[in-house]
Amino acid sequence: MGDQIIRIGAVADIHYSRDKETRLKPLFEHAARSVDILLLGGDLTDYGMPEEVDSLVRDLKVAADIPIIAVLGNHDFESGREQEVMAILRAGGVRVLDGDTCEVRGIGIAGVKGFGGGFARGTLEPWGEAGVKRFVQEAVDEAMKLERALARITAPTRIALLHYAPIRDTVVGEPEEIFGFLGSGRLEEPLHRYGVTAVFHGHAHKGAPEGKTSGGIPVYNVALPVLRRIEAQGPPLRILELPVYESPTR
Numbered sequence: 001m002g003d004q005i006i007r008i009g010a011v012a013d014i015h016y017s018r019d020k021e022t023r024l025k026p027l028f029e030h031a032a033r034s035v036d037i038l039l040l041g042g043d044l045t046d047y048g049m050p051e052e053v054d055s056l057v058r059d060l061k062v063a064a065d066i067p068i069i070a071v072l073g074n075h076d077f078e079s080g081r082e083q084e085v086m087a088i089l090r091a092g093g094v095r096v097l098d099g100d101t102c103e104v105r106g107i108g109i110a111g112v113k114g115f116g117g118g119f120a121r122g123t124l125e126p127w128g129e130a131g132v133k134r135f136v137q138e139a140v141d142e143a144m145k146l147e148r149a150l151a152r153i154t155a156p157t158r159i160a161l162l163h164y165a166p167i168r169d170t171v172v173g174e175p176e177e178i179f180g181f182l183g184s185g186r187l188e189e190p191l192h193r194y195g196v197t198a199v200f201h202g203h204a205h206k207g208a209p210e211g212k213t214s215g216g217i218p219v220y221n222v223a224l225p226v227l228r229r230i231e232a233q234g235p236p237l238r239i240l241e242l243p244v245y246e247s248p249t250r
């Protein structure tokens with residue numbers, strides 16, 4: 001790879017499972033050859049079981065030469081063993097972000113899972129029953145985590161890695177009745193405040209591949225089924241090339 005361009009590859013919703021053979025090793029080999037950073041946008045497993053993530057970590061070994069950065073998705077929480085899931089990923093060399101950041105060659109990446117709650121006029125407000133307030137609080141907390149992570153990035157370029165969608169555009173294609181469970185517009189404001197360059201998310205398997213925030217930031221839905229639909233001819237990996245602003249080392 002040249003010095004001036006960094007290539008970011010992203011995919012989400014790979015749903016490693018113990019019931020079916022998941023064969024994404026060729027995709028990870030392709031990533032190792034084609035990109036400088038691999039981002040995994042949550043739902044790495046079907047049920048958040050250690051054996052599922054074990055097989056993922058085994059397959060990811062072929063991409064051990066590039067930084068692999070991940071957030072978890074709702075499926076990875078299903079068994080209540082997300083701490084184990086994260087520990088296995090980290091032991092396998094994956095940087096798992098949950099409201100924190102990492103930097104690679106002048107690119108700062110902030111990662112959070114995000115949450116549902118809807119968009120614009122369809123945003124659920126914290127009013128009425130305690131259960132509704134708890135649900136909304138979860139969305140508010142995730143947006144705060146994103147905000148704090150972005151604030152810590154000192155790199156010239158900021159990228160956000162999420163599981164849930166921050167805008168409505170990229171969930172279009174899913175049944176409208178479930179839009180409120182696919183993402184939260186509360187995640188959008190921090191993206192603008194910190195001048196994020198691009199956003200990757202998953203979760204909306206039937207959503208649209210790309211959209212823009214109201215402030216024009218590109219948002220990519222990299223859920224594996226979405227990428228398979230748009231990249232029928234090639235490997236399902238969204239690749240974004242960005243200029244590198246790091247100071248020269250030689």
Ligand SMILES: [Fe+2]
Pocket residue numbers: 013015043073075203205
């Ligand atoms: Fe998923």
Ligand SMILES: [Fe+2]
Pocket residue numbers: 043073074075163202203204
């Ligand atoms: Fe999901």
